[in-house]
Amino acid sequence: MRAATATWPPEGQEEHYRALIAQIGSEIGVSLSSALERVTALATTGKIDRPGLKALRDEIELARRIGMMGQQLARFASGRIRQSPETLSLTQMTRDVLMQRGREIGARGIDVRQAMRPIDVIVDATLLHSLLQALVDWAMEHAQANLEFRIDLRPWPPHARLSCHFSHRPPAEVDNDVVARPDGDTPVDQLDTMSWRLVQQIAWALKLGLERQDGPEGIAAVTIEFPQTVTDQMEGVTAIEIDQGFGVSDNSKPLAGAQVLVLAGRRDLRTDIREATRHMGLVVDYVSSVDEAEEFCRDALPQAVIYESALAGQRFDRLRASIEADVPHFVFIEIAQEGNTFALSNEGDRQHATLGRDAVLGSLPSALIFELSRTL
Secondary structure (H helix, E strand, O other), X not given: OEEEEOOOOOOOHHHHXXXXXXHHHHHHXXXXXXXXXXXXXHHHHOOOOHHHHHHHHHHHHHHHHHHHHHHHHHHHHHOOOOXXXXXXXXXXXXXXXXXXXXXXXXXXXXXXXXXXXXXXXXXXXXXXXXXXXXXXXXXXXXXXXXXXXXXXXXXXXXXEEEEEEEEOOOHHHOOOOOOEXXXXXXXXXXXXXXXXXXXXXXXXXXXXXXXXXXXXXXXXXXXXXXXXXXXXXXXXXXXXXXXXXXOOOOOOOOOOOOEEEEEOOOHHHHHHHHHHHOOOOOEXXXXXXXXXXXXXXXXXXXXXXXXXXHHOOHHHHHHHHHHHHHOXXXXXXXXXXXXXXXXXXXEOOEEEEEEOHXXXXXXXXXXXXXXXXXXX
């Protein structure tokens, strides 16, 4: 059995980060090489079937995700992200992330089992959300059929523990060329992908305990320990006392890595949205019709949908209802045809955000931060 405990920053940081940069290039290169083979075959034959087209999209998407994870790693490794710890329900946030990723998990044929004790922890909300997303990314890359998430309380010291268990392909069944070392000698551990590196880096930034056990029968078990856990003994401690020693949040890219779908038919609007979000570190996809949006959301949900008001209608309402059936507080931001304000209105028990067309360049980043932060 191999134990991988996160003691960060690691000894020999320069060597570590040099290897990490090489791994980013290696993983992107492997994914794009496979995509290039498919494009070459398409250019030769002029044909590609639906499974081949999906595989091509998945390979390009993987390369993009690895590039985005590399950017996130650079931000966390810089040490310049100041945190604003607050009391949060670790249990509820974990459930919310699993609910938001439910379609994607289900499309991969993975069954999720949960055994979560209600526990609150004191931590920065945005970083915790990023950690949970990275953990789910990593687990989905490798899990064969089942994922188990467990939250309990360590007896002493009374620290919250988040555990993730799953079975994966034993090393003998893995193609050694999937992720090669930069020197080309031996493959890196099949579980040490970029998503795992991101889990490690965020856990270190949050000063959490992290341990991974790789069993001989293809069982992986990760435990994340939260030293600042709200317990009965902490009654009477004020929020000011809890927050002492931490600066005001100064995270220039608090939503880095979040996925946003833009539904807009007008080229000028798509251009303005692209420009407004260019520096936010988001993963932004664009579709021009409700049909394309439905296809995009069939197997995996983004974390927000920005849509042009002209495309709203009965078809869009059905899509929205379908998404909200899975994620009740899903973020939708409407871009009105004119105006320069950001407004919130209530439709029953649902809050609706609208941004004027003329306010996209100046106010869309703030609207996204407000809306997505509200759902954490």
